Amino acid sequence: MQGENRPIIEISNVSKHFGDKTVLDHVHLSIKKGEFVTILGPSGCGKTTLLRLIAGFHAASEGEIRIAGEEVNRIPPYKRPVNTVFQKYALFPHLNVYDNIAFGLKLKKMAQPDMEKKVKAALKMVGMTDYEYRDVDSLSGGQQQRVAIARAIVNEPEVLLLDEPLAALDLKMRKDMQMELKEMHRRLGITFVYVTHDQEEALTLSDTIVVMSEGKIQQIGTPTDIYNEPINSFVADFIGESNILNGTMVDDGEVIFCRHHFECVDKGFGKNVPVDVVVRPEDVYIFPVSDAAQLTGVVQSCIFKGVHYEMTVLCDDYEIMVQDYHAFEVGQEVGLLVKPFDIHIMHKERTCNTFEGVLKDDCHVEFLGCKFECLPVQGQAPDTPVTVEVDFDRIVLQDDAGDGMLTGEVKFILYKGDHYHLTVLSDWDENVFVDTNDVWDDGDQVGITIPKEAIRLKFV
């Protein structure tokens, strides 16, 4: 018997490829016994694949998965101490509610009276007493979901895996079920691993949130950690509403953004370092212009959101989103203030695009699978490897994919207050980062052009 602190699930260095597509990229994750862990991310980030690896429906391409201390890479799903609640419930249509729930117990050859007791207890747990002999097709979506949960927990697994179990329910029902799931987790005391793309659901339910994007874990932490201290702009943008702005860390405790000096609490970034600044809209104070204002601006829009108003304020060229209980009229001049503690500073992942390339001749360089014209260089032999740097705002995107030197697909859009920061996946599977004022949509096919003046070459 391992100690209580031993993780129930340990995932080390796990990758998964489907064909030549990498869905999970060297994932490390350890889950403590009894935790409610949510794997959160946009669709296609690999979260469901990770869950299916734990359940045993896929085999990891590399790496190791341990459940309760035992390596399970080669253990088939039916021998693992986990049970799954499927997104579309997957209740057996040829069996009634009782037989669906008793399915696992019958396979264990449990005696009839024990089985009946357990099935009844499971039904009671999910609030479906007296539904034993109903046809599963006659149940509503919410009821089917409850039966699916009962079918899983009746087997008393060490870990319950839930794959977006509430995605198909309407909002009211979803809220109710969230509360019930949390209560169920408390009463059962087993580990829950929950997959969702709904950040609010993740914040409500979890002890620990694992944020994933593009097959990689971005951040692991408690809901408050993730919300208050997002590690990068992806997490900040994905969890809740936020203003993400370019800034410069002047010194410890002092940052410039929106052309204004702010006091902050972050330290250790160095001097005059470019950073990303995150300010949550509810942390911005808004009031009629006064001496207390750090920024002044004009209200651009004001939308009632039920409890609060959501306003955008234009300060110089920067749009700041503000949430407040009081409405300010569109066109009104207002003052804004942010307290030092509410300013979150993040390292920039990059300050310009960097590509590996090869110099072809005096004024041509090959990278991203294309040959580009560059400013003439002297004294370098052809076929010299070279590092190419291109600033975000020097790359031109075209509507017509055919007009560009190469084409790509817009994968991720981040609004930075005065411009958009786009991640464009080129045909050669390399990311190109672009700053632009034009509005693009996720999934747009674009042409990419890099003018020769924008290409900086660095020889090793």
Next chain:
Amino acid sequence: MSNLLERLFSSRKNWTLPYVLFAALFVVVPLLLIVVYAFTDDGGRLTLANFGKFFDHPEAVNTFIYSIGIAIITTIGCILLGYPAAWILSRSRSRYAQVLILLFILPMWVNVLIRTLATVALFDFCRLPLGEGALIFGMIYNFIPFMIFPIYNTLLKMDRSYIEAAEDLGANSTQVFWKVVLPLSMPGVVSGIMMVFMPTVSTFAIAELLTMNNIKLFGTTMQENINNSMWNYGAALSLIMLFLIAATSLFSSDGKGGSEKGGSLW
């Protein structure tokens, strides 16, 4: 006049008119004629003598029972051979599976008589005797595609998450098959039975060729009577067979969720 035509074709419901006419002329009217002939004698007088004649002739009744026996054996043979084939086809995702499916369809493009004559030639070549064994072989050979495709279709359309759910709940692959896959593919099996059992009861050409006229099936009896101008007796025999077919189809659509779960024929 043109106004009338316009009105006639304006509603989509009216487009079915040609098919309704066709079905009336070539299905409903002949069926009614069978009923009329079965219950009358040469002179057109109402009688039950035709049915009496059937039940008084042990030879006819025996042929009837024997035919049903052959049909049941054929159907069971088709299930036993066809289910695994359908399973393999539905499981393999490669191009190899496409070729396999084509190989199963290919014989169906050849006329049944030609196929059967070829079977006779094959038996001769292998020096195998014609007779009951050859008959069952020929029947299964001819009808197995009609069993494979409905089963293949239900297996192909089956949601993989049912299989995963069963595995997740502790079922190994044998248990998954018996407890989930087989019950869920029953609509396909039922469709297959309908497609195989019914036509086999009334076959006669295959039986004649593969047994050198030594074994008589019910289809042959009907054909002989009608060929010899015994219209009324032949019609009564047809009606008995139709009654049996109707009974089977009622039985099979009675099964839980037989039609609604999408056990399509094709």
